[in-house]
Amino acid sequence: MTTPPPAAVEIQDLWKRFGQQIAVAGLTLRLPSGSFIGLVGPNGAGKTTTLSMVTGLLRPDHGRILVHGTDVWQDPVEVKARIGVLPEGLRMFERLSGRELLQYNGRLRGMPGAEVDRRADELLRVLDLAGAGAKLVADYSTGMRKKIGLAAALLHNPDVLFLDEPFEGVDPVSAQTIRGVLKRYAETGSTVVFSSHVMELVEQLCDWVAVMNAGQVVAQGPLDTVRGDRSLHQAFLELVGVRDDAAASLDWLGAHPGGAQ
Numbered sequence: 001m002t003t004p005p006p007a008a009v010e011i012q013d014l015w016k017r018f019g020q021q022i023a024v025a026g027l028t029l030r031l032p033s034g035s036f037i038g039l040v041g042p043n044g045a046g047k048t049t050t051l052s053m054v055t056g057l058l059r060p061d062h063g064r065i066l067v068h069g070t071d072v073w074q075d076p077v078e079v080k081a082r083i084g085v086l087p088e089g090l091r092m093f094e095r096l097s098g099r100e101l102l103q104y105n106g107r108l109r110g111m112p113g114a115e116v117d118r119r120a121d122e123l124l125r126v127l128d129l130a131g132a133g134a135k136l137v138a139d140y141s142t143g144m145r146k147k148i149g150l151a152a153a154l155l156h157n158p159d160v161l162f163l164d165e166p167f168e169g170v171d172p173v174s175a176q177t178i179r180g181v182l183k184r185y186a187e188t189g190s191t192v193v194f195s196s197h198v199m200e201l202v203e204q205l206c207d208w209v210a211v212m213n214a215g216q217v218v219a220q221g222p223l224d225t226v227r228g229d230r231s232l233h234q235a236f237l238e239l240v241g242v243r244d245d246a247a248a249s250l251d252w253l254g255a256h257p258g259g260a261q
């Protein structure tokens, strides 16, 4: 019997409630180190809430989260030094240029200035932002914002990278660039955890998948085990219980025989 790889992230009985809404309901999850992990689930499943709690941005009501064995909420400084985060709806310092943003992030993390400059140059070049390094972040497009956010998350070479929908609103060329950077990062034995709605992308990139529904994990494991002999798309629809008849009651929609009503 082979021993399983150590956990990069271990979540035990995690709960989060917003008023009447239970967003995360007793979630338990183990994400192996050195894996490329896809977190999938329908809208409102609790992915962003979970990632926010795992990365120390949102305090859980209950439960425990360990990143490489360190408790996120008991020892946040140590954990935050080891992780990189690209949150959803990333808020950035809009009046800094892309390069200044990276320099600021690097200095905040205590890195020497010369090393920050060297890495910032390389990241800007690899992410096709070299020509936009002096442009204000406020003037960046959606895809450029994702890329500079990714650069900021990678700058200190974290052990684990958390990305909330990194490909949302990104064109195919930029998506390819981001994919290349993430693959290169994962090949070094680091761990990537990203949420996405694009099953094809998760299938292409990930070797491990966790499927969430209604605040809980309904499947987790190696990609091949979770999808079985189906596509991930099909497995996902079956796991979260797709409703084929959802639109049937919209009998007023379409067909205007006697003119529009």
Ligand SMILES: Nc1ncnc2c1ncn2[C@@H]1O[C@H](COP(=O)(O)OP(=O)(O)OP(=O)(O)O)[C@@H](O)[C@H]1O
Pocket (backbone or CB within 6 Å): 018, 021, 022, 023, 041, 042, 043, 044, 045, 046, 047, 048, 049, 050
């Ligand atoms: N700050 C908040 N206040 C109130 N309810 C919230 C808040 N944040 C999340 N929720 C609710 O918690 C549930 C889970 O939301 P969450 O954003 O975590 O889901 P998600 O899986 O990331 O969804 P999506 O795929 O649409 O981004 C939803 O019902 C949402 O309305």
